[in-house]
Each structure stands twice: as structure tokens, then as C-alpha cells.
Amino acid sequence: MTGMIGTRSASFILALMVAAPAATQEADNVVALRVSDTDRYDPQRSTALAAAEVLYMVGETLVTLDHDLKTVRPGLAERWEVSPDGLTYTFHLRRDVSFCDAKPFTAKAVVGTMDRWLDPDFPGVSKWKAGKVESVKALDDYTVEYRLKQPYSELLYQMTQFNFIIIDPDQATALKDDFGVAAFNGTGPFCFQSWTPRTETVLTRHEAYRWGPAFMTNSGPAKVGRIVWKIVPEEATLAAALQTGEGDVSFAVPPWALAQLQSAPSMQLLRPQAGFRTHYIGMKITRPDLTDRRVREALSLAVDQAAIADAIFFGEAEAAHAYYSKQARDFNPQMNLDAFGYDPERAKSLLDEAGWIAQADGTRMKDGNPLSLVFYGFTSESERQMAEAVQGDLRKIGVELKVELYDPTIVWGKLKTQDFDLYQMSYPYLSAGEAMNLYFLSSNMPTPNRMNWADPKTDQLIDAGNRAITPDARYAAFAEAGAIIHDAVLWKPLVNENLVVVAGPRLKPFKPHGVSGAPLYNGLDLELAK
Amino acid sequence: MNTKASVPHPTKSAGSARSGLFRRLARDPVALVALLFLIVIVAAAVLAPLLAPFDPYDTNLRMRLRPPGGDHLLGTDTQGRDLLTRLLFGARTTLALGFASIMVGSLIGTSIGLAAAFYRRLEGPLMRLVDIMLSFPSILFGLALAAMLGVGMESLVIALGLSTAPPIARVARATATTVMQTEYMDGGRVIGLSDATLIRRYLLRNCAAPIVVYCSLQFGETILLAAALGFLGLGLQPPIAELGSIAAEGRSFIFLAPHVSTAASLLIFTIVLSCNLLGDAFRDLTDPRLLP
Numbered sequence: 001m002t003g004m005i006g007t008r009s010a011s012f013i014l015a016l017m018v019a020a021p022a023a024t025q026e027a028d029n030v031v032a033l034r035v036s037d038t039d040r041y042d043p044q045r046s047t048a049l050a051a052a053e054v055l056y057m058v059g060e061t062l063v064t065l066d067h068d069l070k071t072v073r074p075g076l077a078e079r080w081e082v083s084p085d086g087l088t089y090t091f092h093l094r095r096d097v098s099f100c101d102a103k104p105f106t107a108k109a110v111v112g113t114m115d116r117w118l119d120p121d122f123p124g125v126s127k128w129k130a131g132k133v134e135s136v137k138a139l140d141d142y143t144v145e146y147r148l149k150q151p152y153s154e155l156l157y158q159m160t161q162f163n164f165i166i167i168d169p170d171q172a173t174a175l176k177d178d179f180g181v182a183a184f185n186g187t188g189p190f191c192f193q194s195w196t197p198r199t200e201t202v203l204t205r206h207e208a209y210r211w212g213p214a215f216m217t218n219s220g221p222a223k224v225g226r227i228v229w230k231i232v233p234e235e236a237t238l239a240a241a242l243q244t245g246e247g248d249v250s251f252a253v254p255p256w257a258l259a260q261l262q263s264a265p266s267m268q269l270l271r272p273q274a275g276f277r278t279h280y281i282g283m284k285i286t287r288p289d290l291t292d293r294r295v296r297e298a299l300s301l302a303v304d305q306a307a308i309a310d311a312i313f314f315g316e317a318e319a320a321h322a323y324y325s326k327q328a329r330d331f332n333p334q335m336n337l338d339a340f341g342y343d344p345e346r347a348k349s350l351l352d353e354a355g356w357i358a359q360a361d362g363t364r365m366k367d368g369n370p371l372s373l374v375f376y377g378f379t380s381e382s383e384r385q386m387a388e389a390v391q392g393d394l395r396k397i398g399v400e401l402k403v404e405l406y407d408p409t410i411v412w413g414k415l416k417t418q419d420f421d422l423y424q425m426s427y428p429y430l431s432a433g434e435a436m437n438l439y440f441l442s443s444n445m446p447t448p449n450r451m452n453w454a455d456p457k458t459d460q461l462i463d464a465g466n467r468a469i470t471p472d473a474r475y476a477a478f479a480e481a482g483a484i485i486h487d488a489v490l491w492k493p494l495v496n497e498n499l500v501v502v503a504g505p506r507l508k509p510f511k512p513h514g515v516s517g518a519p520l521y522n523g524l525d526l527e528l529a530k
Numbered sequence: 531m532n533t534k535a536s537v538p539h540p541t542k543s544a545g546s547a548r549s550g551l552f553r554r555l556a557r558d559p560v561a562l563v564a565l566l567f568l569i570v571i572v573a574a575a576v577l578a579p580l581l582a583p584f585d586p587y588d589t590n591l592r593m594r595l596r597p598p599g600g601d602h603l604l605g606t607d608t609q610g611r612d613l614l615t616r617l618l619f620g621a622r623t624t625l626a627l628g629f630a631s632i633m634v635g636s637l638i639g640t641s642i643g644l645a646a647a648f649y650r651r652l653e654g655p656l657m658r659l660v661d662i663m664l665s666f667p668s669i670l671f672g673l674a675l676a677a678m679l680g681v682g683m684e685s686l687v688i689a690l691g692l693s694t695a696p697p698i699a700r701v702a703r704a705t706a707t708t709v710m711q712t713e714y715m716d717g718g719r720v721i722g723l724s725d726a727t728l729i730r731r732y733l734l735r736n737c738a739a740p741i742v743v744y745c746s747l748q749f750g751e752t753i754l755l756a757a758a759l760g761f762l763g764l765g766l767q768p769p770i771a772e773l774g775s776i777a778a779e780g781r782s783f784i785f786l787a788p789h790v791s792t793a794a795s796l797l798i799f800t801i802v803l804s805c806n807l808l809g810d811a812f813r814d815l816t817d818p819r820l821l822p
Contacts, residue, residue, distance in 0.1 A: 236781070257782075310591070391769055392587065
């Protein structure tokens, strides 16, 4: 009897020991780790990258973007036509698509999604991405007509972004503010099961899913049964959790930890084919010391961005010499980018030319004032290191930088003010045109056009690029605008950061997707090793 | 040391007691070592601009995180700056912060404590205020204040001073209450001395010794708090060297380059330990009744 109890308790303990790790790693489960959570999972109400990561798995867009981030591919729409005047887009929808609750997907959902988003009373975000919309109508159950008031060359590219994910409008009406919080009914390869804010989001396989985009290896259904998105707020803890197997995959691993993970034989470092995120220093040209272009060029030439890429990003970034990547659509290779290299000697002579004379202690003075600039930035580890590196570089040419780093909760408010000379940031983008629309239009002052770049010619060219009907006309306009803003030296580009996905031994290697900084994309290609 | 007996010249007696204290301190080897160590650190911190082998702000990313040895005795930090230089300047900042904060804290704390003991009507409200301040952990209190006041040396000193003030106020009140019961206080009142004179000439001077001893104990605590705020990023802005923030910047690279965090943490540890040992010795050597 005692022996039996002994055996039983022994096997119980054994079962517990086996079950303990299994509790986090169920057979058909993939655990993705990230640092921060979203405010809600409503594609038309959130700007958070954390929302995009999950929404791409549970919902879909009419058109998708191939791995090169340049070629538009079919999504929920199997084909489309654009009228010669560039004003009317007609989308022909797939007929085999259904939502997670088995309701068929029709043109009604597309019209409902767009109407809700563009309703002036609806607190929707990023509405500009939709262009100047005249109307979105269902011609029949599987045909949607998207009419614009003026041509918008970026429309199809923007439509690949998560803000265009088609929702179930009936559910949105029923749930109101709880939509995307309590539930989300989408057409993606996974279904939204539960969300515990700042802890985890659980997705389960959409069993009926068969309509994955052609550029994914798997067209459906998904190969893993469940995806758990866990929040690990501390970068170092997150890196450690990947090594201990608590998590299977993450793309929030800090650069300094990548070198260490790379040496672990079981860890895989995967990189998307393309992906655009550029770190830069913006210069507020209306500040007294920065009105002189020569001073701005000197600041730009003094900062060694290659050292930042090598040292702070451990090589997981390339030194940037333009405001956006050379691989981005509509990048103009003819632009003069001499002002964005590293040449401290030339920087010094430019300051001399501009009347800033070096004193015995190295500081630069003009009319009795030292060249001292205020710099705003973020408190996160790698951004702090970059700020210090820039500060150190500028000190070498005699420029004092007063660095003020703020927590993400207050920094955005601070960046709306006119109280700083330089600021540091990174931003994701799809194309040169998108970057210009965001940062360099005079109508976007004081933010995100924090440089106060108000140039009618730039405005006119960006507008022409947006209205262009042919790719050539679009390129011509954006290329010229690009040359103007680069010539003015409004930013010092630092690095183009590589998106790196770290996957543990439980996952088979897969090809990450660079869209919107959400490299797991719809999760179709995730597969367990055994 | 007996302040109660020396009615006419209480301060003179306290002074001779202090010199005796230093003589007795010299016989305590642990305290002596702590004292010598602190003297060396303070001297090194004060003379940092003369002693430091490199410029503390001269960055060189391509030389970052070099291990100890060669030109850089203790290696380099995350920006390629000489770590020894950074530590010297860091100790300078941290010690100055600790000293300024303990001065602010003792000024506020002593004022509250003496006022509470002298004016009995104020005792209730003042000491309840101190109780409220004490009910927050000092790190939380310091964090909240530093976040409220914003970045910079002044606001950091105020935040640290305010978080060290409450326990000092308690000690000050306790000693002052004892002194208030002495005859010379009554005598002073009878001959018509003003409140200000009574507090300054008799109350403060007779409470000074235990408060100073207590502050020396708190000094280590304050340095630790200053370093903790620096570690959490609420301290001073870059490129100022501060021991807590040096430890924090090295934390991410603890596997790649353990020397940065280790050296800074060890320095904080030894400074705080020496302060505490010395404070303990002071306490033991003064009248044990002064601190319950």
C-alpha cells in the first residue's frame, strides 16, 4: 500500500516535472515575445506597432505587399482595375473567404470598414492614408468601387498597411468601444481568442483558412495551432527568455543581445528581404543657430554614423547617408549626399566660415555666445547611447549639446514645442513618397515636420507626386522633392536599422516579412520543427 | 560626554567630547580603515581633474567596451571613454550629490524636529507630516520627486534632501525633547531670552552631536539613493559621469563587458560600506543614549 502511494506520488512528481515546462510550451503552441502592448486591436483606431503585429495575423487587407516591399500583390481582392484618370479603383473580391465566425466575406464588410473609419465623428487614426475619398461603394457582393476626389499614387501601397485591415462592421457596431478589446472577428489565418492587457494575447488557428497570399510558402491553414503573444517589458529579460526556451520567437531583441544569441547554436537569426526603419537627427531650422545651412552641414559632417552602426548596433544596421533607404521606392540616386558623410575637418572649416570661431578651450563662439544646442531624445538604452555618441562627436568640433532625454510618455509632447534645436528619432516607412508626405510638408508643422521646413516648391512637388497617375510622373516629382530636402540639410541620417527575428530551436527557419515592422506577418509560415 | 551637567557652557563641553571621540575612533581599526578609505576617495574625487589620465567626455565609439589593461587601466565604457576617469568624475558627482543632499536634508529635518520639540502645538501636525513622508519607501519618494521636479542637479538635490529629511526630523525631535526638559532651557526662558536665541544658542547646539552622527549614518544611504536614481535614469543627463548611471549603462553589457558595471558597483558598495561603518563607529563611541 505504502509502496503504491510511493510509486503514485513519484509518478505524480514526475508528471509535474514534465508538465511544468509544458505549461508554457504546449505541443502546438508558439510563444512570441515582445516588449510593449497596444492600446486596442482596432486597425482603424490604433497607431501602435504592437497592434499591427497581431492584427496582421487575425485580419487581412485587400492588397498585400511582396517580400521586396515594392510589388503589390492580391490579398482579399484577387484583382483590381484603376481608371485612366487615377480616380476610380475597382476591386474584385475573392469569393471563398469567411470570417472566424464562419460568416462569408463580402463587399459589405469592405464598405462598412471604410465608412466607419472615414466617418468624421469616428475617432479613427491615420485617415490621410486613405487619400481624399469621394465614396466607397459595393457594386455587387464581390465588387467594390473606391472613388477618389483627386488621384493618389500611394493608395495601393498604403492599402497594404494594417490600418486597411477589413473588420466585421456588424461586430464593431455591436461592441462599440469594446471592439478590438473584448473580441475581434477577422478573416486572417488566426482567430482572436483573448487579450490580457500588458500580459498576453492568445490567437488560435482559423481552421477554414485557405486563401493565403501567393508569396507565402503556405496558403493555409496555419501550421501552428496557437500563437501566444507575451509581453516581457525588459529587453534583457526578453533576450534571456528566448535562450531558456520560455519564448520561441521575437523581433524585439536589442542589438547588444543579438551578438550573444548569435553564438548560441540553437538560436536562428532571420532577416526580412527588405524593411525600412531609419534613425536620424532632425534639425529645427528656425532656431537662431540653425538658420545657417553651413552650421547644419557642419553638424551633419561631424557625426560618425558608421561608428554608431558598428558599435551601438553591433553591425545590425548600416550607416545611412540619406533620409530614407536607397532601396525604398522613388529614391533618387542622382541626389548630392555629400553633406551626410563623416568629415570633421570639413565640419570645422564650415563653422569657421559661418563665423563660429574656436576658442582656446575648443568651444565655438560668435558675437560672445557659445555654440550650444538643445537636444531632445528618448530614454531607451540604444537611443541614449546614440545621443551620447552624437554629443561626443559634436564636442570634438566645439559644439556643446545639452542632451535632454525623456520617457516615451512625455517625449511626444516635448517634441511639439519650439524649445529644442535637435531631436532624435527613428521611423518606419514604405517609400520615399511616404517619408516626404509625413515629414516635409509645410502643413505638417509643428509635428511631425519638427524642422519647420516650409518650402512651397517642396509642397508642390509632393502634391504632384501624390496626384501622379503614371509611375514615371510620380518618380519625377518625388525625386526632385527629395533632392531639394536633402540639399537643405534638414536631418543627419544615422543608420538604417535591420529588422532581425530571433527564433528558437522549436521553430523551423522561415522568411520574415518586412511590412510595417511586423516580420511574422500573418504567421502562415511559422512551423514547429517536429 | 554629559551635556546636561554643563549648563553655563554646554557647547564647549560638547566640543571637548568630540575631540575625545576622534581619539577613541583611532583605536577602532575597522572604523579607521573606513575613514582612511573615505579620505582617499574624497581626495581622489576632489582632485579628479588633476588625477584623471583622460578627458572624461572624450568619446570614441570604436574603442568602446575595451577590457581593463593597456592604456586604459580599467578599460573603456560604452562610449569608449576611459573608465577610470569616468569613475573618478563619477565619484566626484555622486559624493557631491550625497553631501549636498544630506545638507539639504539635515537643514529641513533639523528645522522640523526642533520646531516640533520647541513649539508643542506644532508637534502633532509636523510629526504626522514626517510620519506620512516616512510611510513611503525613500526610493519611491525620491523617484516621484525626481520625476516631478525634472532633470538637473538642483532638482535631484532637492528630491534627495526631501527624502532623507524625515528620519533626521525624528532624531532631531527626540533629542530636542530631552534637551527641552533641562533646567538651562527653563533658565533661559526665565531671564527673557527670545525664542530664536534659545533655539540657536541652547537647543540646536546641544542637539547637534547626535544629529551629525545620524547624518553621517544617512550619508551612505543618500549616496545609495542618488546612485539608484541615476541607475533608473532619473539622475543627471549625459554626459555627466555619475556612479549609478555608469553602473546602469554597463548593465546591458554585463556579459560582453562586465568591467563597466562591476567597477562602478564596487565603488558605490565600498563608499557606502565605509560610510556605514564609520557612522556605526561614531554612534557606538558617542553616548549610546543619544540614539535609541
